[in-house]
Amino acid sequence: MNFKRNTVLAAFIILLLYGGLILSLGYFLDPQEFSRALHSSRTLFSIRLSLEAATLATLLALGLAIPAGYALSRYRFRGRELIDTLLEFPMIVSPAALGAMLLIFFNNPAGEWVQEHLVTFVFAFAGIVLAQFVTILGVSIRLVKSAFDEVPVELESTARTLGASPGHVLRTVTLPLAKRGLVAATILSWAKALGEFGATITVAGTMAMRTETLPIAIYLRLETADIPATVVLILILVTIGLAALFLARKLLGRIQL
Amino acid sequence: MMVLDGLEAKAGDFRLGPIDLKLPSGASHALLGPSGAGKSTLLKLLLGLEPPSAGEIRFRGEEISRTPVEARGFGYLPQHLALFPHLDVEANLRYGLRARGLHGEAYEKHLQRLIETTGIAPLLGRRPETLSGGERQRVALVRALAPRPELLLLDEPFSALDPALRRELWDLTRSLQRLEGTTMLLITHDMEEAFALADRIHLIIDGKIRQEGTPAELWEDPADRESARYLGFRNIFRIQSFDRDSLRVRPEGFPEELIVARENWPERAPKWCAIRAENLRFVQPEENVPNRLTLRAVHRSGPGVDYWDLYDAEEKLLLEMKGKAAEESIHTKKCAVVLPPEKLLLFF
Numbered sequence: 001m002n003f004k005r006n007t008v009l010a011a012f013i014i015l016l017l018y019g020g021l022i023l024s025l026g027y028f029l030d031p032q033e034f035s036r037a038l039h040s041s042r043t044l045f046s047i048r049l050s051l052e053a054a055t056l057a058t059l060l061a062l063g064l065a066i067p068a069g070y071a072l073s074r075y076r077f078r079g080r081e082l083i084d085t086l087l088e089f090p091m092i093v094s095p096a097a098l099g100a101m102l103l104i105f106f107n108n109p110a111g112e113w114v115q116e117h118l119v120t121f122v123f124a125f126a127g128i129v130l131a132q133f134v135t136i137l138g139v140s141i142r143l144v145k146s147a148f149d150e151v152p153v154e155l156e157s158t159a160r161t162l163g164a165s166p167g168h169v170l171r172t173v174t175l176p177l178a179k180r181g182l183v184a185a186t187i188l189s190w191a192k193a194l195g196e197f198g199a200t201i202t203v204a205g206t207m208a209m210r211t212e213t214l215p216i217a218i219y220l221r222l223e224t225a226d227i228p229a230t231v232v233l234i235l236i237l238v239t240i241g242l243a244a245l246f247l248a249r250k251l252l253g254r255i256q257l
Numbered sequence: 258m259m260v261l262d263g264l265e266a267k268a269g270d271f272r273l274g275p276i277d278l279k280l281p282s283g284a285s286h287a288l289l290g291p292s293g294a295g296k297s298t299l300l301k302l303l304l305g306l307e308p309p310s311a312g313e314i315r316f317r318g319e320e321i322s323r324t325p326v327e328a329r330g331f332g333y334l335p336q337h338l339a340l341f342p343h344l345d346v347e348a349n350l351r352y353g354l355r356a357r358g359l360h361g362e363a364y365e366k367h368l369q370r371l372i373e374t375t376g377i378a379p380l381l382g383r384r385p386e387t388l389s390g391g392e393r394q395r396v397a398l399v400r401a402l403a404p405r406p407e408l409l410l411l412d413e414p415f416s417a418l419d420p421a422l423r424r425e426l427w428d429l430t431r432s433l434q435r436l437e438g439t440t441m442l443l444i445t446h447d448m449e450e451a452f453a454l455a456d457r458i459h460l461i462i463d464g465k466i467r468q469e470g471t472p473a474e475l476w477e478d479p480a481d482r483e484s485a486r487y488l489g490f491r492n493i494f495r496i497q498s499f500d501r502d503s504l505r506v507r508p509e510g511f512p513e514e515l516i517v518a519r520e521n522w523p524e525r526a527p528k529w530c531a532i533r534a535e536n537l538r539f540v541q542p543e544e545n546v547p548n549r550l551t552l553r554a555v556h557r558s559g560p561g562v563d564y565w566d567l568y569d570a571e572e573k574l575l576l577e578m579k580g581k582a583a584e585e586s587i588h589t590k591k592c593a594v595v596l597p598p599e600k601l602l603l604f605f
Contacts, residue, residue: 165327
């Protein structure tokens with residue numbers, strides 16, 4: 001029993017750690033300041049910018065993750081192992097390094113051409129989306145692949161013997177059965193994009209009312225020692241993020257309350 | 258008619274074929290073989306899930322080895338049945354009709370007749386996970402037959418059922434196959450299942466078709482030692498010496514020579530002789546008949562199967578026997594047995 005008790009205790013330390021950190025925000029929480037900061041146009045801009053960029057980055061990531069995740073789940077092809085390993089690349093490289101790599105790319109002739117002729121990324125909204133996209137892509141593909149792995153291949157091959165084309169099988173069998181996993185993958189990718197800081201600040205900078213996402217806003221307020229405003233912004237980010245995570249868990253059917 | 262012509266495939270180190278096979282229309286066939294023989298690989302080629310590395314598959318004269326799965330129009334009953342869990346029974350049954358765009362009264366009547374014959378009408382609104390094993394089998398069978406396929410492929414779909422239910426479903430499958438006139442190919446490792454369901458059995462071992470014939474032909478006359486072993490022969494003995502003129506062989510360890518009634522004795526030396534347990538006959542110890550052996554001990558190894566020691570054998574030699582006669586002999590101590598010459602097989 002001691003073994004079980006100790007392991008459960010370790011699990012509760014997680015709750016104590018993160019729960020304690022969230023609760024400790026209350027020490028600096030001033031209701032008046034909360035209302036003021038929440039209604040300031042700068043905060044509202046940050047919230048809107050964060051939601052828009054995270055949503056766009058997630059949609060772009062899923063646009064690539066769904067076909068790529070399907071290929072990695074279903075087919076054996078040359079280079080598959082390498083691609084599968086690279087999915088962890090954004091996780092092992094620091095986000096700041098990832099952002100720096102993007103900046104370096106845009107200072108190369110190829111990157112400069114892209115900036116001049118296609119889209120301006122550096123210090124721009126597109127830069128935020130790109131930074132978030134690059135950061136979440138690996139995890140998006142990993143989650144989408146897991147969702148497809150859950151659907152037995154035998155169901156797809158049987159559907160095809162019944163006369164369904166691969167596209168029809170995807171629409172009528174694979175996607176409906178992978179739906180919960182795919183929705184969860186979307187939410188988790190979105191939550192990760194929402195909280196992205198390192199790559200975003202490196203590529204898009206810290207321009208108020210322009211590239212100031214919620215995490216960057218928190219950083220800027222903290223830098224000026226505006227603790228009450230920092231607390232408000234953290235609480236907003238935490239609320240949105242936790243709501244997304246709980247929704248994802250509920251969709252995965254693993255929630256135990 | 259389905260014709261496989263020099264069909265080959267590779268799966269890792271395993272090589273299938275070359276396979277030459279003819280499946281006449283309307284008949285029920287079984288591809289029988291042990292695990293790892295290449296049955297699943299061959300099935301994938303037939304379904305179109307994998308391309309062959311060489312050879313052709315012709316169906317009604319048309320070469321189809323590169324035709325996509327959905328365009329082949331074969332019915333398929335997979336091992337785990339693969340009912341779509343997100344659809345109810347009726348939507349499962351209609352999946353093939355919708356995917357192929359098959360509408361009209363003829364298909365509707367056909368589907369209703371299948372539902373009626375299999376007794377699954379009360380299940381139509383239910384989800385697959387609420388069905389019993391037998392109900393799932395019936396639903397999967399009707400789903401495969403609903404688009405009226407000309408060829409139905411079954412991949413050991415009955416293996417997870419209890420023996421009584423399996424027999425019931427064998428009968429149902431067989432009667433549906435006859436009723437529909439569908440050509441059927443059952444993939445199985447289970448000899449009993451193949452014998453119950455097939456008009457013709459194709460025995461596959463190590464990626465090659467070793468023998469094909471009616472169940473009776475395979476039962477009586479396996480092509481080689483491995484086939485015999487797979488088809489249930491346990492009494493297989495290595496031949497130590499032989500005399501072609503007097504039609505005699507002496508298996509290793511046997512006290513005396515055995516007479517073999519075989520008309521066509523090839524030039525090659527026989528390597529093995531074999532006899533089915535069911536073909537051994539018990540006799541009085543004093544009875545004077547050819548190939549009579551005296552026995553000394555019995556080892557029980559399950560209902561209806563006994564192993565007997567040969568009395569005069571150089572080493573301990575076991576004969577497998579089956580049936581009531583074996584049972585009686587234990588009690589009456591009539592410990593002599595005859596290996597009828599006409600039932601003794603030779604493998605070269």
